Structure formats: C-alpha cells, structure tokens
Amino acid sequence: MRLYCALAIAATASMTQAQTITEEQIRAAVGPIDTAAIIENDSHDRNWLNYGLNYAETRYSQLDAITTENVGELGLEWSYDLKSRRGVQATPIVVDGVMYVTASWSVVHALDALTGAPLWVYDPEVPGEFASRGCCDVVNRGVAVYDGKVYVGAFDGYLHAIDAATGEQVWKVDTIENREMSYTVTGAPRIINGKVIIGNGGAEYGVRGYITAYDTTTGEEAWRWYTVPGDPSKPFENDAMEMAAETWDASANYWEAGGGGTVWDAMAYDPELNLLYIGTGNGSPWNQHLRSPAGGDNLFLASIVALNPDTGEYVWHYQNTPGDTWDYTSTQHIILADLEIGGEMRQVLMQAPKNGFFYVIDRTDGSFISAEPFVETTWAKAYDDSGRPIENPAARSKDEPFETVPSAYGAHNWHPMSFNPDTGLVYIPAQGVPLVQSTDPGWSLNSHQPMSTMSGMGWNLGYLFNVVAPEATPFGHLLAWDPVNQREAWRAEYVSPWNGGTLTTAGNLVFQGTADGRFIAYDATTGETLWQTPVTSGVVAAPMTWEKDGTQYVTIAVGWGGVYGLMQRATERVGPGRVFTFRVGGTAEMPRFEMSDRTELVSGVPYDRAQVEAGLATYVANCLFCHGVPGVNNGGAIPNLGYSASETLVNADVWVLEGAGIHNGMPRFDAHLSEADVQAILAFIQGTADAVRGAAQ
Known part of the structure; x- marks a missing residue:
C-alpha cells in the first residue's frame, strides 16, 4: 500500500483551512x-x-x-x-x-x-x-x-x-x-x-x-x-x-x-x-x-x-x-x-x-x-x-x-x-x-475468436451484438x-x-x-x-x-x-x-472545468483497405467494449480510437503488444495478437474514421 x-x-x-481534526x-x-x-x-x-x-x-x-x-x-x-x-x-x-x-x-x-x-x-x-x-x-x-x-x-x-x-x-x-x-x-x-x-x-x-x-x-x-x-x-x-x-x-x-x-x-x-x-x-x-x-x-x-x-x-x-x-x-x-x-x-x-x-x-x-x-x-x-x-x-x-x-x-x-x-x-x-443480441456461432469457452465479442479479453458471452441495427x-x-x-x-x-x-x-x-x-x-x-x-x-x-x-x-x-x-x-x-x-449560503468558487481535447477524427494513418474486414473481427474480439465504435463519438472515460492522434496509432505496437499503458489499465495483447493483427486493427480504425468523415460532408 x-x-x-x-x-x-x-x-x-x-x-x-488547516486540519482541525486530531x-x-x-x-x-x-x-x-x-x-x-x-x-x-x-x-x-x-x-x-x-x-x-x-x-x-x-x-x-x-x-x-x-x-x-x-x-x-x-x-x-x-x-x-x-x-x-x-x-x-x-x-x-x-x-x-x-x-x-x-x-x-x-x-x-x-x-x-x-x-x-x-x-x-x-x-x-x-x-x-x-x-x-x-x-x-x-x-x-x-x-x-x-x-x-x-x-x-x-x-x-x-x-x-x-x-x-x-x-x-x-x-x-x-x-x-x-x-x-x-x-x-x-x-x-x-x-x-x-x-x-x-x-x-x-x-x-x-x-x-x-x-x-x-x-x-x-x-x-x-x-x-x-x-x-x-x-x-x-x-x-x-x-x-x-x-x-x-x-x-x-x-x-x-x-x-x-x-x-x-x-x-x-x-x-x-x-x-x-x-x-x-x-x-x-x-x-x-x-x-x-x-x-x-x-x-x-x-x-x-x-x-x-x-x-x-x-x-x-x-x-x-x-x-x-x-x-x-x-x-x-x-x-x-x-x-x-x-x-x-x-x-x-x-x-x-x-x-x-x-x-x-x-x-x-x-x-x-x-x-x-x-x-x-x-x-x-x-x-x-x-x-x-x-x-x-x-x-x-x-x-x-x-x-x-x-x-x-x-x-x-x-x-x-x-x-x-x-x-x-x-x-x-x-x-x-x-x-x-x-440487438444474437447467438455467437463461434463461441467456445475461454477462447479468443475473431468477431466473438471481447473474447480476446477473456469474456464468455455467447452473443454477438447489433448484427442488425x-x-x-x-x-x-x-x-x-x-x-x-x-x-x-x-x-x-x-x-x-x-x-x-x-x-x-x-x-x-x-x-x-x-x-x-x-x-x-x-x-x-x-x-x-x-x-x-x-x-x-x-x-x-x-x-x-x-x-x-x-x-x-x-x-x-x-x-x-x-x-x-x-x-x-x-x-x-x-x-x-x-x-x-x-x-x-456556501460561497466557494467552482473549480475550473477541464474540456475534452479530442475534437478531430484521426487522419493520415496508412493502411491497406483489404485488411479492414479482418481488422473489424479482431477489434470486436479485443477492443469494442472499451473503445467503442471508431469515430461514432470521441469516447467516454476511455478514448475513442477514431479520435486518436495519428502518432498514437502509428505507434500502436507499443501500446498493444508491449504494454506501454498497462499502468493505466490498458492490457497487452502479445499473447494472442501479432503485428499483422495490429495493422489490421489500424486499417479498421482509420477506414472507419474516413467513412464517418465522408458521411458527414
């Protein structure tokens, strides 16, 4: 402790005021x-x-x-x-x-x-x-x-x-x-x-x-x-x-x-x-x-x-x-x-x-x-x-x-x-x-399966979510x-x-x-x-x-x-x-409000469009319930990755495979993800951010 x-x-x-309680x-x-x-x-x-x-x-x-x-x-x-x-x-x-x-x-x-x-x-x-x-x-x-x-x-x-x-x-x-x-x-x-x-x-x-x-x-x-x-x-x-x-x-x-x-x-x-x-x-x-x-x-x-x-x-x-x-x-x-x-x-x-x-x-x-x-x-x-x-x-x-x-x-x-x-x-x-929930046909106990919701984090749900809107x-x-x-x-x-x-x-x-x-x-x-x-x-x-x-x-x-x-x-x-x-009758001043600095969708991260689908499956199995759908909003207590700085995503290996954020609760995934998996995830994130940006224009 x-x-x-x-x-x-x-x-x-x-x-x-000084402490008054002994x-x-x-x-x-x-x-x-x-x-x-x-x-x-x-x-x-x-x-x-x-x-x-x-x-x-x-x-x-x-x-x-x-x-x-x-x-x-x-x-x-x-x-x-x-x-x-x-x-x-x-x-x-x-x-x-x-x-x-x-x-x-x-x-x-x-x-x-x-x-x-x-x-x-x-x-x-x-x-x-x-x-x-x-x-x-x-x-x-x-x-x-x-x-x-x-x-x-x-x-x-x-x-x-x-x-x-x-x-x-x-x-x-x-x-x-x-x-x-x-x-x-x-x-x-x-x-x-x-x-x-x-x-x-x-x-x-x-x-x-x-x-x-x-x-x-x-x-x-x-x-x-x-x-x-x-x-x-x-x-x-x-x-x-x-x-x-x-x-x-x-x-x-x-x-x-x-x-x-x-x-x-x-x-x-x-x-x-x-x-x-x-x-x-x-x-x-x-x-x-x-x-x-x-x-x-x-x-x-x-x-x-x-x-x-x-x-x-x-x-x-x-x-x-x-x-x-x-x-x-x-x-x-x-x-x-x-x-x-x-x-x-x-x-x-x-x-x-x-x-x-x-x-x-x-x-x-x-x-x-x-x-x-x-x-x-x-x-x-x-x-x-x-x-x-x-x-x-x-x-x-x-x-x-x-x-x-x-x-x-x-x-x-x-x-x-x-x-x-x-x-x-x-x-x-x-x-x-x-x-919307539906039975996950790929679920098996304690098994990381692409598209099985959060299975890479050890979740055992047996369901997929929002396969239809x-x-x-x-x-x-x-x-x-x-x-x-x-x-x-x-x-x-x-x-x-x-x-x-x-x-x-x-x-x-x-x-x-x-x-x-x-x-x-x-x-x-x-x-x-x-x-x-x-x-x-x-x-x-x-x-x-x-x-x-x-x-x-x-x-x-x-x-x-x-x-x-x-x-x-x-x-x-x-x-x-x-x-x-x-x-x-309280008269103290409210503390300063701290505002979110995540205001722009990520751009400029190179990716292969052919990897987007595989990246989606890996993202659903490892990232979805923490980071949300990329670009839909700029996140809650955990950042939405669609609003990341491009440098963060380019250096994703450090976070995902080497555990750079482990002290803040970000786990490392090197036990079941590879560098190729990380690149596919980046393709999904940047591709989705681009699609959201395009739809808004």
Whole structure:
C-alpha cells in the first residue's frame, strides 16, 4: 500500500483551512461505530454510516434543514480533487465530521468533512494490468466503517481493514478463491454483528459467484455462500446447492464456465428478522442455450436471496428472471420498507433490476406481491400470480437476432434508487440503451475468436451484438414510482442514459447528478426542478447528506465512467474526479472545468483497405467494449480510437503488444495478437474514421 500524509496532498483541497481534526477525535468518533450505532443513527440521520445510509438502504435522510423553500440558496462549501481519471461511483461515509470516500482504483481518501482538507490517503496498489479482469471500469462504490476501522474491497479482490485515524493497514485478506479466474471487487462492504460482508464480480469472464463474511477484528473468514452449484460429481456445500443443481443442465458441464451469479452490489439487512438480503448476477456464459441447453431456472441466477448473516445459511429466495439469458442481473439496489398493501401492513423489499420490472416482495418469506414494468419491456409482458414472467418466446431465439428491451445495460443499473416514506415514492435512475443480441456461432469457452465479442479479453458471452441495427433510441430519466399502486408519479427527462443515483430527504427533496454534468434538486412530490449547478464531469454516483453543528450539508462524488461511461459521454467536461459539498449560503468558487481535447477524427494513418474486414473481427474480439465504435463519438472515460492522434496509432505496437499503458489499465495483447493483427486493427480504425468523415460532408 501507499500511504500519504495530509501535508503531502493538502494542495488537492480547494479550501485552505488547516486540519482541525486530531487522531484522538477520529478514534472517539469511529471507535464506537458498531451495528447498534448504525441502527441508532437511523433515529436522526446526522451521520451517514452505511452505504445506503441505513441497513434498510432507503437513502432517505430525516434531515430537513434544507427544504423546497431554501434549496435554491445552496452554494458550494468546498471541493476536493480525487486525482482520478476513471469512474467514481462511491457514496461517501461521514462520521461526526470525518468523511471517507473512494476514487477509482479503490483508493480511499479521508477528509475533514467541514473543510475538505485531506487527513490521509490509502492506496491499495491495485496492479494496472488487473483492469483487464473487470468488465465495467476500475470503480469502487465505497467503504464501511466499524470499530475504529475503515474497510474497502479493492478491485483486485483483497479486503483491507484500515485504521480510521491514521490510514495505516490493520489487516488484508484475499477474498478470491481461484486466482486463475477473473474475479474483481467493486461493491461497498456491509458490516453486521462484527462481520464484514463482501461479494465480487466476474460473471462475464467465467466465474462461480459467492459472498463471504470476515471477522472485523482479525479478518478471519466466518462463512461463505455460493450462489450457483458446482460440479455435481462432488459433494454439494449445502442443501441449497443441491436444490439449485436440479435446475441446471449437467450435460453441458456448466461448472466449467463457473455458472456466474456474482454478488457484486446489492445488500440490505433487517435487524428484527436477522436476515441479510443479497442480489445475484447473470449467468456465465450469458447465453443459456450454451450454458444450460435443456433450459431450467438456473438457480440462483438473477435472484434475491435471504441469508442468516451470522452463519451464511440459506433462508429463502425469489428469482426475478428464471433462466436468465439477457444479462438481467438482480444486483441492483434493494430497499426495505413497511407498506400498506390491500389494507394490510406488509414488511416488503423493493427492487427495480435490469429487466425493467419493479418488484415488491414480502421480505419475511420471499413471497411474491407484485411486479410491473417501469419501462418498456419486450422480453416479457407481465408476471403471473405465482411471480413468474410471461415471456415473449422470440426473446429466447437461438437462431434469430432479437432486440431485447431493456438491454444488458439495464432499465436500471447499479446507480442507487431511494425511497421517501413521506411521499411514498421510489426515485429510480431509469434508462434505455439499445442492443440487438444474437447467438455467437463461434463461441467456445475461454477462447479468443475473431468477431466473438471481447473474447480476446477473456469474456464468455455467447452473443454477438447489433448484427442488425436496433430500432429503439437511447433515453434516461428520473422516475418517481408509486410502489403500492405500481405506477409512475412523475418523471424528469435527461439527454442521455447513465445518470447518477438518487437521494431523498425529509425536506421534500430529491437530489441526482446527471450524465451531462449537472447536480439537480427536485421537489419530491411534484418533480419540479428547484436548483441545479454544473459540475466537472458527468455524474454516476449517488449523493448523500449529513449534519454537523446544526448545519446540513449535501455531498456528491463526481467522476464519469462505468461500463456505459467507458465508451460514451454526454458532456465535453471530462474531470478529474472530485468531491463536492454544498450548504445553504456556501460561497466557494467552482473549480475550473477541464474540456475534452479530442475534437478531430484521426487522419493520415496508412493502411491497406483489404485488411479492414479482418481488422473489424479482431477489434470486436479485443477492443469494442472499451473503445467503442471508431469515430461514432470521441469516447467516454476511455478514448475513442477514431479520435486518436495519428502518432498514437502509428505507434500502436507499443501500446498493444508491449504494454506501454498497462499502468493505466490498458492490457497487452502479445499473447494472442501479432503485428499483422495490429495493422489490421489500424486499417479498421482509420477506414472507419474516413467513412464517418465522408458521411458527414
């Protein structure tokens, strides 16, 4: 790890106040944080002690000093440079005036929350080459605090416990059971009764999902629960895995591709029921025709599962998308609430996962209450009374392309939603990104195949994309949803998909950052826009709010990225990543906006037109999901190569075969690409840029 003292990085804060928080004060604040303290904070919400604020993950704050009447007077109090050029997805944690926030590459920053002055920075030193093991950017959604320590799951799969006062490492454990597989960790840990709980990602690559609990004091593993069954010729870990195996086609040796089902984000906890709720991911490979040819529900993919957090034992499950074949993960935000439904108070959980349906489930036993589409859906039209989808048979076609709506980007992705018990509404970052998917006839497990999507990066999808043009158009909007009546209350339209998570408050407000680089406050009841300010890039993270000495503050971490943000963006403001904190009457100046310098299509790179087709096939297998289609736009967090400088492309061998950019996450491909392959890729890039330029004239 690399540890920097406050003096070494003080220039990164936009305020000049001296550090006023001592190590003793930090120990006094963070030392008492435990499960009881997190529950007690829910009576006032002055601090933000859990990823979703409380164990119910409502992201509803009872603070009401900022209201619909005075929100227009919000001003910047301070901003802080995270020194980050990739996606920033973290929700900061605040404990009595101390803030902990993560940047890309899992770097943890401790700040004086009143001034933005740095206290320490902890770098887990994730190797640059590890970026190629993750599908969706080198992001991190935040830390957990407990018993005087800060816990972060680093991108390379290690769980770190850090002294909250000094930033020094207390312990570090490897959460990855098989380092030959491409597991990563991007989610925020949760801590329950002295156990820090973390999942992982990697289903695109071919892994077996699981979630693990560790002792907060020692780092010793307490329990591990797998989400899908392993090799049925070996003993099952528990009865749940034996039950799940009956829903898979063993003739396809599904376990060789891992099966998927990774627990990479959603968790919630009910202290009264003592149940931990987790959301599970997609299958590996995505295409069920290849993963489990005889069909089956493929438990526990795309499911909500209730576990005993003390032992990791299975209690119940509800599967949102049986036999998932569309990357319809159920890892999206889970919220717990008590709602009056049909004249009866019900203990429910709510989820709006990728597949486009909003679910209300009884959280005591997993019984189905309702599910209705919150966006257009073409894969299924409704759910029957038993809680199973009524599918469109064409959506599972093995032979014909099908435009799945929602697409694999999701009607709602990881960006957190929030629930306001005063309005009774859930505020969802809804979206649509068009894709047509069709079975990949050339797919084979862990094999680089030209035209097999991202196979050169180790992806195992079993699908090709957009072999015919999609008919849908992209969209993004903030959706206020009534979960009792299962209908829309209001919406705010945006210019792009991939907008940030939401926060709602007792001041009758909803806050959200947008893809086009704004931070906005709405009336939670009506949807009226009450305040907005530009920020330094597009926003994907969710805001949070906290109080100190009677003053309410609102904070948001800003930095464009994530799987959609790698290729696309909706503003020419490009960072770097920053933390912004606002209060009524704040007077600090906004930092300077940094604008994209990629304004012209590349020209002048010599190439052989006869190589363009071969270059396309190699590009699709190795470059597409990071760099996008050349020349269509000038890129997101990663450059679009159609807007490269000609010298960069002429010297492509240095980048592609020799690893010149490996420290920034650009892998080297010399294990399976040759100089001739690189020349073909260049032909495709320059040829496509020329075609785009010609079409625009």
